[in-house]
Amino acid sequence: MNETTRREMLMTQLVPDTRRGGGANPTYWLRIHLRGLGWAAYVVKAYGTALAWENMHPDLRHVTLRDNTPVAAIIGTTIYGIIPTS
Numbered sequence: 001m002n003e004t005t006r007r008e009m010l011m012t013q014l015v016p017d018t019r020r021g022g023g024a025n026p027t028y029w030l031r032i033h034l035r036g037l038g039w040a041a042y043v044v045k046a047y048g049t050a051l052a053w054e055n056m057h058p059d060l061r062h063v064t065l066r067d068n069t070p071v072a073a074i075i076g077t078t079i080y081g082i083i084p085t086s
Contacts, residue, residue, distance in 0.1 A: 005066050010034065012073060013058045014051065017043065026051075030082065032063055032070050042070055043083040051075065 011033040016026065028051055030044045044051075054075060064072040070082045 003066050005064060005071070007062050007064045009060050010063045011058050012061045012063065014044070014054050014056055014075065016056075030070075030073060030075075030080075031058075032073070033058075034065075034068060034070075037068065040070075044073070044075075044080045045083070050078065 013031040015029040015031060017029050026046050028044045028046060029041045031039050031041050033039050046052075062074040063070050064079075069084065072079050072081055074080075
């Protein structure tokens with residue numbers, strides 16, 4: 001099967017990850033609404049307070065997809081790799 005990579009504007013929501021704690025490098029859940037598939041949650045790692053300023057309400061952001069699996073998201077001016085969870 002050939003993988004295709006594309007970038008789309010998708011509805012996303014950034015949520016602080018309270019299970020892993022804040023600390024110097026907090027993690028966040030990035031909820032992404034994939035068309036036809038509903039919401040899925042992925043883990044994003046922040047370095048320092050890089051995401052402290054970010055709004056936590058749903059917002060349109062560019063998301064890079066490999067087939068239908070998110071692999072990166074642009075939050076502000078930074079590209080964040082997405083860690084799939086199961």
